[in-house]
Amino acid sequence: MTIQKIAIAGSTGRMGRALLEVVTQATDMQLFAALERSGNPSLDKDAGELIGASCGVNVASDFATALIGCDQIIDFTRPDATLAHLAICREQGVKMVIGTTGFSAEEKAVLKAASEDIAIVFAPNMSVGVNVTFKLLEIAAKVLNEGYDIEIIEAHHRHKIDAPSGTALRMGEVVAEALHRDLEKVAIYGREGVTGERQSDTIGFSTIRAGDIVGEHTAMFAGIGERIEITHKASSRMTFAMGAMRAVRFLEDKPNGMFDMQDVLGLR
Secondary structure, eight states: OOOEEEEEETTTSHHHHHHHHHHHHOTTEEEEEEEOOTTOTTTTSBGGGGTTSOOSOBEEOOHHHHTTTOOEEEEOSOHHHHHHHHHHHHHHTOEEEEOOOOOOHHHHHHHHHHTTTSEEEEOSOOOHHHHHHHHHHHHHHHHSOSSOEEEEEEEEOTTOOSSSOHHHHHHHHHHHHHTTOOHHHHEEEOOOSOOOSOOTTOEEEEEEEOTTOOEEEEEEEEOSSOEEEEEEEESOTHHHHHHHHHHHHHHTTOOSEEEOHHHHTTOO
C-alpha cells in the first residue's frame, strides 16, 4: 500500500481541523504539512494540538518549502490563496484537492490550465451526499422540464463570505445543463420591489446567512398542484472531509487532468 503524503492548507480553520482529524487517522495517508498564512498564532506549533493529539508536524507558512516531497494538498481556503498555492503545486508537481468556492470564470480557467500539468479534483462541495443530490437533480430536471418553476434556497453560517454558495450555483448549473439553458442568462439572484410576473425559464436563488448553519441546500420544482423538493443538509464539516479523502485516493494514480466529485464517485 502506497502512503500518500498530504498537506492541508488553512489547517487551523474549522474545515482545516476536520481535515487534520481524518488525515491523521487514515492508514493510507501521512500528514506531511499543515499550512497557514503568515502571522497565524498557531505557526510553529504542533498541528495536532488543534485536534487534541500531537502529530509531530508543525504549522508552517512557507508553502514552497513545506510542499517539497509532498504528494497532494487539500485546499479549502479562498480563491486568491488557492491560486497562489496552485502556482507552487504546478511547479513542484503536487496534486490538488480543491474545495474552495467563489472563483470567477477567469480563475476557473486558470485551474483548468494547471490541470494540464497536475491532477486536480475541484468541487464546490466534497460531500458524497451532495454529489448524489446533483445526480438526482439532473434526473428530476429532465423529467420536470415543462410547467415547473425552479428555485434554489441555500443556508450557511454567518461567517461565509460568498453568496450564493458554490454548491447552490452548481445545483443551478446541473439543472440548467439538463434543460439546455444558459445559467448566466436565466439565473435570478434575489428579488425586491415590483419584479413583475415570474418568467417560466428562470432559475431563482435565495440565500440565508445565520448562526452556525454548516450547509443546507434545497432545489424546489413547483408546478400547479404539487411541489417537489430535493434537499441536502450537512450537520458536520466531517462529511466534507470524508469526501476529500475519497478525492485524494482517486487522484493517487492520476498524472494530470481536471476532475470533480462526480468522477470520484463514478456518477458520470
